[in-house]
Amino acid sequence: MVKINEHYTEIGNNYLFAEVAKRVREFKANYPEKQVISLGIGDITQAIAPAVIEAIHKATDEMSDAKTLRGYAPDAGYDFLVNAILKHEFQDRGIHIEADEIFVSDGAKSDTGNIGDILGQDNQIAITDPAYPVYVDTNLMSGRNIELLPCTPDNHFVPPFPKKTADVIYLCYPNNPTGTVLTKDQLKLWVDYAIEHQSLILFDAAYEAFVSQENIPHSIFEIEGARQVAIEFRSFSKTAGFTGLRCGYTIVPKDLFAKTSKGEKLSLNALWKRRQSTKFNGTAYIIQRGAEAVFTPEGQTQTKETIAYYMQNAKIIKEALESLGLSCYGGVNAPYIWCQTPDKMTSWEFFDLLLNKVQVVGTPGSGFGASGEGFFRFTAFGNREATLQAVERIKTCLGTENN
Numbered sequence: 001m002v003k004i005n006e007h008y009t010e011i012g013n014n015y016l017f018a019e020v021a022k023r024v025r026e027f028k029a030n031y032p033e034k035q036v037i038s039l040g041i042g043d044i045t046q047a048i049a050p051a052v053i054e055a056i057h058k059a060t061d062e063m064s065d066a067k068t069l070r071g072y073a074p075d076a077g078y079d080f081l082v083n084a085i086l087k088h089e090f091q092d093r094g095i096h097i098e099a100d101e102i103f104v105s106d107g108a109k110s111d112t113g114n115i116g117d118i119l120g121q122d123n124q125i126a127i128t129d130p131a132y133p134v135y136v137d138t139n140l141m142s143g144r145n146i147e148l149l150p151c152t153p154d155n156h157f158v159p160p161f162p163k164k165t166a167d168v169i170y171l172c173y174p175n176n177p178t179g180t181v182l183t184k185d186q187l188k189l190w191v192d193y194a195i196e197h198q199s200l201i202l203f204d205a206a207y208e209a210f211v212s213q214e215n216i217p218h219s220i221f222e223i224e225g226a227r228q229v230a231i232e233f234r235s236f237s238k239t240a241g242f243t244g245l246r247c248g249y250t251i252v253p254k255d256l257f258a259k260t261s262k263g264e265k266l267s268l269n270a271l272w273k274r275r276q277s278t279k280f281n282g283t284a285y286i287i288q289r290g291a292e293a294v295f296t297p298e299g300q301t302q303t304k305e306t307i308a309y310y311m312q313n314a315k316i317i318k319e320a321l322e323s324l325g326l327s328c329y330g331g332v333n334a335p336y337i338w339c340q341t342p343d344k345m346t347s348w349e350f351f352d353l354l355l356n357k358v359q360v361v362g363t364p365g366s367g368f369g370a371s372g373e374g375f376f377r378f379t380a381f382g383n384r385e386a387t388l389q390a391v392e393r394i395k396t397c398l399g400t401e402n403n
């Protein structure tokens with residue numbers, strides 16, 4: 001009989017969001033007249049920028065004519081998109097990246113999950129805790145050793161260096177789920193660690209567009225030396241509402257090398273190129289035209305307006321929680337507010353309290369890792385009306401208890 005990849009028996013069952021959905025479903029079955037509001041989803045709610053929609057329509061029309069029709073896309077993305085990314089995200093910010101270091105893809109989830117394909121099984125992995133579940137689960141799937149780096153208020157959510165020297169380090173800043181950031185100086189210490197130990201940093205910058213403060217890096221390549229030690233993952237998902245359209249890109253500098261068992265140094269850029277050209281056939285032309293339009297003046301204005309709208313939600317949520325005496329983190333350079341539960345409740349106890357008493361849904365922090373226990377994630381991706389309503393309900397729920 002066929003044998004499975006045994007490591008798949010070691011990963012959890014995507015328990016978190018399934019369990020959230022189950023508890024909400026059960027509540028609704030018992031109280032069909034009550035209206036539930038969600039501040040739990042990590043997905044967009046606002047319409048996609050008109051400039052993007054227009055570009056997508058135009059590209060779709062090109063498909064109806066044999067003269068302008070496009071078939072398979074280049075594996076690493078069309079030049080028009082690669083060049084727009086290069087100019088707006090890197091050259092204009094004084095960051096040295098070259099066109100053949102940019103690999104356009106269908107999103108950062110696939111790339112952060114697939115990057116392990118080109119890395120050996122015996123690498124020692126370090127991952128911040130709590131974290132976006134893809135990093136831990138994909139490394140468990142391939143049977144690698146993982147050390148978790150707890151990020152809590154005690155260390156101001158700055159990950160401690162691993163006890164066991166790490167070959168590969170996952171960092172995500174601005175962070176999902178905590179909404180916290182690293183300053184340039186703090187990130188520099190990790191680049192220095194990686195240079196010293198010849199490690200590789202896998203830097204997830206999915207939320208870079210939400211950075212609002214001066215000394216917070218948008219890209220790890222703003223840090224001196226990072227070209228030698230880092231791969232960066234980026235996405236149009238949260239930046240421009242592409243969660244359902246699908247487009248992202250990964251930067252693999254040509255200064256990056258890893259060794260074979262015989263000690264030979266190989267280029268990770270060449271390996272990733274080989275991996276993508278074998279297993280990936282490019283993102284849809286139509287969607288790449290939509291992504292290109294994000295960089296037009298109209299696209300920039302429109303997508304920035306939407307981000308500002310979400311960040312106003314973040315401010316509303318954070319201020320309300322703080323007015324109730326709760327300790328909150330994030331929400332300034334990220335669309336997530338990471339909040340300590342009241343009265344030392346577990347994450348799930350707080351979930352049940354909010355759902356049963358005032359019908360507000362958030363995400364239990366413990367679902368993102370052991371260090372998330374006692375925390376709760378609220379997202380700013382809702383619409384304003386629902387956010388305001390949710391906040392009033394939370395005040396009713398906790399205000400009457402605490403005062």
Ligand SMILES: *Cc1c(COP(=O)(O)O)cnc(C)c1O
Binds near residue numbers: 110132172204234237
């Ligand atoms: C949403 C998110 C992504 C983006 O994933 P896509 O596949 O590009 O939609 C990547 N990393 C983190 C941490 C995220 O929260």
